[in-house]
Amino acid sequence: MSGVRLLRFLAQRLAKIVVLMVAIVIINFLLIHAAPGDPASVMAGQSGTADERYMQQLRQQFGLDKPLPTQLWIYLKHVAVLDLGKSHRLQRPVADLILERLPATLLLTGTAFVLAIATGIASGAMAARRVGTAADSLITTLSLVFYCTPLFWVGLLLVLLFSVTLNWLPSFGMGTVGANLSGMAAVLDVVPYLVLPALTLGLFYMAIYARLTRSSTLEVADLDFVKTARAKGVDEGRIMRRHILRNALLPVITLAGIQVGHLIGGSILVETVFAWPGIGTLAFEALLSRDYEMLLGVFLCTSVLVMLFNLITDLLYLVVDPRVELA
């Protein structure tokens, strides 16, 4: 693949991301105006305690006395320089707060995603290879069960088992309070705190990937080129790895790319259950205090994250399937 074409592809995708971002900013703007009540009081949180001077400042800053298109233009200009407004609860810029919490969310969703993909594909392939046996039914049943269980409830059950009853793992936070560690010790300190949240978030997606890998593997295993490979005397393990799985994984990658948005949404629930200090907890706290500017900031930021992940999936596609053309 030529470098020029790759660059053109990346430029096209980035342009698309910018267009989508503008669309989301417009949605945010419309939501503020569609909400019952004065836009300034919506942004100030309608907590009743918002002082008149602050509201006045908001009205002036966003030109709320001007016609709607002008207001939209002012709003877009603010967002373009990453000014997402101020959290009235914490009295700090929304963009700063989100950037501060982002690494924790990325760590949690990233771990859950890798866990879900790896175990999902492995168990799905195993089920397909032993189709009709007890192992297959076990994997199929388990993935149906996890698919139907509310995420936050799984989290609570895991806490009940591993924290309350067995006392093996901590049930909330992200590191020992006041331990003040640095370097490797700090990293190792986070690991036990990460296990339960990542497992909770990962199980649901593992179920989906396992179901899809199983059906897609069974479908590919029936195709002619697999019979040819078998007739040539290629051994079964190699057929599975090189011939079947490589083709069967394409729909799984597609779905994984589509579902990243889901995964990030799910992290709001999991972070709430485990008090994990990411943007999910930030969103939950914003909900409790009606901090709408904060909430809309989280919405914009998670949407951007999803688009970036989608871009990564597209690039991954190129690696797995060399036949795919850059469009």
Place this chain on the structure above:
Amino acid sequence: MKGFLRAFFRNRGALAGLVILALAFLLALSAPLLFPFSPWDMQGAPFMSPGEMGFLLGSDSLGRDVAAGIAYGAPVSLIIGAVSTAVALVIGVSLGAFAGYAGGAVDDAMMRFTEFFQTIPSFVLAIVLVAIFKPSLASIVIAIAVVSWPPVARVARAEFLSLRNREFVQAAEVLGRSRLVIIFREILPNALSPIIVLASLMVASAILLESALSFLGLGDPNRMSWGFMIGAGRSVIRMAWWMSVFPGLAIFLTVLALNLVGEGLNDALNPRIAHRRAAT
């Protein structure tokens, strides 16, 4: 029809799902008979474990009956699941039908629009919508519908694309039937079976979504709901596990039942697209 029923009832999973679903409906209808008091009222001492003081499933931190809460939460979950799915079907089928029938630039534009809604994180959008328009049955239903119509539009579009050049459609066009009549009277009935399967699975995910919203405190404040009960029991899970375990079990069983029924419908209606199910 007879063949369909036989195929559906031969599937033991689907049958079990149907039984569980019937029990959930029964519970929802008989809640006022089984528990002739408000689920919000104190009925005894707080934190009674299951079986104590006549509480079948225990009492919560305010002495309310957990079993009554589950019974009164059943209609809320079922109604929100069904109505939001119906709204999403109306949006999705109309958009998908017009896109697939019109083709060309209209199709392109509508699919871009659908793609946009699939890209944005749906749960976050649902939270924002309910929070800004204040939690109520209506705002929850709308929020769930707004985030769940895109798969319907895609399926409807695919069906319409493949059906619109068939002879019976051409015949209707030659006869001078109007577009609306062709779309809704000629093509739609032939495109229904994948949409029906999708709908049953959508009710399941709508119930999951509703429980997640009310868990975060975005439920209708006047209705008891399963997600709200789990949210309320979360902070006291060390001393009262039953407060969050039983409502969660209710959600799990209902969603499982709907999925089993959906799979049964799928196998009975169109074995050909059985693999598409996992992708939606």
